[in-house]
Amino acid sequence: MKALQISAHGGPEAMRLVDAPVPQPGAGEVLVRVRAASVNPIDWKMRNGVMRAVFPFPLPRILGRDFAGVVEAVGAAVTDLELGVRVFGAGDLMRDGTHAEFAVVSRASLARTPEGLADDEASTIPVSGVSALIPLAEIAGLGPGRRVLIHAGAGGVGTFAVQIARELGAEVLATAGPQNLDYVVRLGAHRAIDYTATDFAATARDCDVVFDTIGGEIHRRSFACVRPGGLLVALTAAPVTGPPPRADIRVVRAKIQITESRLARLADWAAKGVVVPQISQRFPLNEARSAYAASESGHARGKIVLTIG
Ligand SMILES: NC(=O)c1ccc[n+]([C@@H]2O[C@H](COP(=O)([O-])OP(=O)(O)OC[C@H]3O[C@@H](n4cnc5c(N)ncnc54)[C@H](OP(=O)(O)O)[C@@H]3O)[C@@H](O)[C@H]2O)c1
Numbered sequence: 346m347k348a349l350q351i352s353a354h355g356g357p358e359a360m361r362l363v364d365a366p367v368p369q370p371g372a373g374e375v376l377v378r379v380r381a382a383s384v385n386p387i388d389w390k391m392r393n394g395v396m397r398a399v400f401p402f403p404l405p406r407i408l409g410r411d412f413a414g415v416v417e418a419v420g421a422a423v424t425d426l427e428l429g430v431r432v433f434g435a436g437d438l439m440r441d442g443t444h445a446e447f448a449v450v451s452r453a454s455l456a457r458t459p460e461g462l463a464d465d466e467a468s469t470i471p472v473s474g475v476s477a478l479i480p481l482a483e484i485a486g487l488g489p490g491r492r493v494l495i496h497a498g499a500g501g502v503g504t505f506a507v508q509i510a511r512e513l514g515a516e517v518l519a520t521a522g523p524q525n526l527d528y529v530v531r532l533g534a535h536r537a538i539d540y541t542a543t544d545f546a547a548t549a550r551d552c553d554v555v556f557d558t559i560g561g562e563i564h565r566r567s568f569a570c571v572r573p574g575g576l577l578v579a580l581t582a583a584p585v586t587g588p589p590p591r592a593d594i595r596v597v598r599a600k601i602q603i604t605e606s607r608l609a610r611l612a613d614w615a616a617k618g619v620v621v622p623q624i625s626q627r628f629p630l631n632e633a634r635s636a637y638a639a640s641e642s643g644h645a646r647g648k649i650v651l652t653i654g
Pocket residue numbers: 385386387472473476496497498499500501502503520521522523524525540558559563579580581582583599600601640643644645646647
């Protein structure tokens with residue numbers, strides 16, 4: 346099978362499209378024929394080696410986490426999936442990934458793809474969708490009457506976050522660059538804040554929740570936006586240094602676990618058109634370097650997808 350592999354950490358030149366053996370599923374695992382796979386920042390961070398201390402996987406390794414495709418074979422103890430059924434989900438970070446024609450994934454980290462949801466759309470959901478769902482719906486418990494500030498509302502996580510927060514009934518503020526202000530409003534933001542022209546910390550006040558997808562200096566400045574007793578919930582992104590400057594708000598680093606029930610909740614919304622996956626660019630597997638470069642630019646709109654099968 347064709348697979349996007351690294352044999353050493355490095356920049357784009359470290360990625361090679363190779364012929365690799367089709368992997369075999371073990372107990373509790375599923376072999377998927379991949380039809381589409383989105384690209385996430387974690388993919389090029391794993392390639393660069395910056396995640397090596399956290400995920401010390403062996404090399405060579407096939408890159409990629411998200412996938413959508415069909416069940417090709419199942420391992421022992423997987424009794425509830427027919428061959429040929431459409432599924433989507435995420436691979437395990439410690440083993441070969443999904444930017445390949447086939448991938449072995451855990452049964453626990455996939456769900457059936459509903460009718461009405463295309464494979465490329467489904468492939469955008471696992472990492473980005475679940476990384477928005479857990480902070481907003483589960484940790485923050487967003488609902489009507491609550492105000493949330495979402496950083497990078499036009500990004501992979503942000504496009505899901507804006508739509509989910511709106512669907513949950515919250516008042517949604519989102520930061521974006523000037524070319525994406527109308528876009529995040531069309532997605533559902535009540536107010537878009539141009540982070541290149543406006544100090545978000547001065548204009549987005551009294552938020553019940555801030556969802557930080559950027560980290561670093563943005564994280565520190567976000568404390569000013571939260572009302573006393575509110576919540577700052579963050580993904581793991583740029584490093585945050587120093588102690589929190591306020592003790593009167595809750596600060597949570599979200600742990601993201603991709604499970605069947607979370608995938609199913611997001612897929613149900615997507616199939617109904619309530620939360621619409623935002624694909625800005627599609628590339629075939631043999632143009633994966635261009636797909637990774639688009640993600641690595643830091644200015645992708647929504648999701649970038651590799652179309653494979
Ligand atoms: N488990 C976890 O903790 C977890 C899970 C998922 C993601 N993450 C991390 O979360 C981060 C975001 O992921 P992603 O997939 O959403 O990335 P992404 O799609 O690459 O984000 C790109 C977006 O960021 C926006 N942006 C860049 N700088 C900005 C700023 N200063 N203010 C507001 N928006 C800004 C860009 O908007 P413009 O083009 O308008 O500038 C662009 O739309 C990454 O570091 C990723 O690794 C962590």
